Amino acid sequence: MIWDLHCHLSGVDGSTPDERIAMLMEYADRMGVERLVFFMGMNWSHEPTPDDLRQQNHEVLQAISHWHDRAFGFAYVSPQHVEASLEEIGRCIANGPMVGIKLWVAGKCSDEAIDAIIERAAELKAVIFQHTWFKVTGNLPGESSPLDLLTLARRHPQVPIICGHTGGDWERGIRAIRAASNVSIGLGGFDPTAGVTEMAVRELGARRVIYGSDIGGRSFASQLAKVKGADIPDKARQLILGQNLRRLLLPILREKGIEA
Amino acid sequence: MIDVNVSLSRWPFRRLPDDETPRLVKRLKEAGITQAWAGSYDALLHKDVDGVNRRLVEECNTHGDGLLHPFGCVNPMLPDWQEDIRRCREVHQMRGIRLHPNYHGYKLDAPEFDELLRLATENKLIVQLSVMMEDERTQHPLVQVPAVNTAPLSDVLSHHPAIPFILLNSQREVQGEALTRLAAAGNVYFDMAMQESVGGIEKLLRLVPHDRILFGSHAPFFYHESASLKIEESDLGETLRRMITVENASRLPHSN
Numbered sequence: 001m002i003w004d005l006h007c008h009l010s011g012v013d014g015s016t017p018d019e020r021i022a023m024l025m026e027y028a029d030r031m032g033v034e035r036l037v038f039f040m041g042m043n044w045s046h047e048p049t050p051d052d053l054r055q056q057n058h059e060v061l062q063a064i065s066h067w068h069d070r071a072f073g074f075a076y077v078s079p080q081h082v083e084a085s086l087e088e089i090g091r092c093i094a095n096g097p098m099v100g101i102k103l104w105v106a107g108k109c110s111d112e113a114i115d116a117i118i119e120r121a122a123e124l125k126a127v128i129f130q131h132t133w134f135k136v137t138g139n140l141p142g143e144s145s146p147l148d149l150l151t152l153a154r155r156h157p158q159v160p161i162i163c164g165h166t167g168g169d170w171e172r173g174i175r176a177i178r179a180a181s182n183v184s185i186g187l188g189g190f191d192p193t194a195g196v197t198e199m200a201v202r203e204l205g206a207r208r209v210i211y212g213s214d215i216g217g218r219s220f221a222s223q224l225a226k227v228k229g230a231d232i233p234d235k236a237r238q239l240i241l242g243q244n245l246r247r248l249l250l251p252i253l254r255e256k257g258i259e260a
Numbered sequence: 261m262i263d264v265n266v267s268l269s270r271w272p273f274r275r276l277p278d279d280e281t282p283r284l285v286k287r288l289k290e291a292g293i294t295q296a297w298a299g300s301y302d303a304l305l306h307k308d309v310d311g312v313n314r315r316l317v318e319e320c321n322t323h324g325d326g327l328l329h330p331f332g333c334v335n336p337m338l339p340d341w342q343e344d345i346r347r348c349r350e351v352h353q354m355r356g357i358r359l360h361p362n363y364h365g366y367k368l369d370a371p372e373f374d375e376l377l378r379l380a381t382e383n384k385l386i387v388q389l390s391v392m393m394e395d396e397r398t399q400h401p402l403v404q405v406p407a408v409n410t411a412p413l414s415d416v417l418s419h420h421p422a423i424p425f426i427l428l429n430s431q432r433e434v435q436g437e438a439l440t441r442l443a444a445a446g447n448v449y450f451d452m453a454m455q456e457s458v459g460g461i462e463k464l465l466r467l468v469p470h471d472r473i474l475f476g477s478h479a480p481f482f483y484h485e486s487a488s489l490k491i492e493e494s495d496l497g498e499t500l501r502r503m504i505t506v507e508n509a510s511r512l513p514h515s516n
Contacts (some may be wrong), residue, residue, distance in 0.1 A: 011458075012458065024458060027458050027459055029491060030493060031489070031492070031493055031494065032497070069379060085311070090270075125445050133397070134398075135397040135398075136396075136398065136399055136400075136401050137396055137397050145452040151473065162507060168395075168397055168398055169397070171274065188372040189396075190395065190398070191395050191398075191482065192482045192483045192485075193394075193398075193455075193483075194276050194277050194278065194480055194481060194482060194483045195274065195275070195276055195480065198277060203478060212373070213458075215457075215458040216457055216458045217456065217457060218456050218457065218458075219455075219456055219459075219460050219489075219490060219493055220457050220458060220493055221460070221486060221488075221489030221490040221492065222456060222482075222486040222490065222491070224485070224489055225482070225483040225484075225485035225486035225488075225489055228484035228485050228488070228489070229483030229484060230406075230483070231275075231277055244434055254355040254426060
């Protein structure tokens with residue numbers, strides 16, 4: 001069972017969300033990926049306006065509308081626009097089919113301004129995915145590092161949170177969130193550097209490691225290789241490839257009456 | 261299958277799961293690799309280049325089980341570097357060399373690079389050039405090495421049309437029209453270790469002729485499965501798959 005935590009509509013052929021998701025599903029079939037989580041739309045900006053958030057969420061809603069048996073959506077929200085984000089959580093999750101939220105680079109997640117978004121998502125049992133990087137070349141002004149995520153996770157110790165990209169520089173990223181047991185890591189969206197999954201399983205345990213690809217900018221292939229090529233027990237591999245994501249999603253899926 | 265992009269010895273900044281040669285060879289064989297062109301991680305920072313090359317040859321002979329073919333290091337910023345080219349061919353009987361201009365500190369419009377290509381042609385050596393080894397964002401803070409600027413390459417290679425020239429790890433830096441121009445510049449080939457995006461090999465084929473793409477994994481720095489799965493992910497058909505994974509490399513001059 002392979003479930004993919006981290007999928008986008010950008011970087012893909014096709015002029016509409018429907019065309020793009022149909023194409024991605026062909027590749028997913030070829031690679032044995034059964035279910036996929038989509039967030040963010042076809043055109044991105046580092047600091048999206050409320051209208052941008054609505055538009056991008058609309059595109060994801062449209063894309064997944066014909067794929068309810070395979071595709072999930074996370075609502076794209078921003079700590080720069082808390083009220084608009086809460087409205088989007090209401091529209092897309094509380095009153096819509098989405099099952100999580102995505103936070104990107106508009107503001108650091110260590111800032112307490114984000115707390116209202118986190119608390120509302122937690123109330124709905126929505127899965128929380130925060131992009132993180134440790135860039136030796138320098139993060140964007142609003143780009144969170146895994147240490148920012150640790151700060152957030154310690155303010156909300158009962159809320160499961162996913163550390164996107166494992167911070168990119170995963171030797172630092174894994175260490176940064178190691179002590180926060182409510183944080184899992186997303187393996188998608190960085191080079192298939194050998195050893196990452198072995199270190200993650202050793203330091204965090206396999207239940208805190210989740211496969212994702214970051215398609216269409218990345219390939220399924222390079223990101224699946226991190227799990228398929230890792231020297232880890234098969235039981236750990238199964239957890240990482242799908243069982244952990246399913247476990248995190250089950251509470252909200254059950255509330256929505258979605259079978260999984 | 262022929263993998264044109266593997267490396268032996270130790271990555272300078274961490275241990276890799278397959279950095280012991282017997283274990284790498286086992287992994288390659290399990291993946292169906294019958295021939296792998298191997299450089300050395302020691303080539304990045306060591307100055308005793310012939311020592312690097314001797315160990316590389318010995319490691320290939322001792323543990324390669326007939327699968328590993330050494331590609332030597334030449335650093336044209338070192339004194340008497342021309343002798344290393346001669347030794348690669350005459351002493352070590354290598355079929356090619358692998359260059360790291362960014363780690364060795366020269367640009368591709370440097371006269372030494374032009375001279376190096378001339379000598380490689382004379383010695384009938386395949387030349388590989390690694391554009392980058394690691395995502396610049398994740399490098400060690402004290403050793404930040406920008407990717408090679410390939411802008412001068414088309415012009416330089418026009419003076420050396422006969423040389424088989426392979427760009428490794430290039431797709432993050434060389435994209436779009438620049439990639440197409442470079443493919444037309446001479447006898448230039450590209451491995452696909454750093455080709456990304458969904459269906460990536462199909463996209464690469466829109467920019468580069470199918471007979472110029474070579475299977476390369478960048479193992480053991482990358483999980484070897486990344487390259488194999490990329491071949492599986494793209495809808496290539498058997499003819500194209502075989503060209504990319506075997507025939508294009510086997511047809512290269514000096515490759516046998």
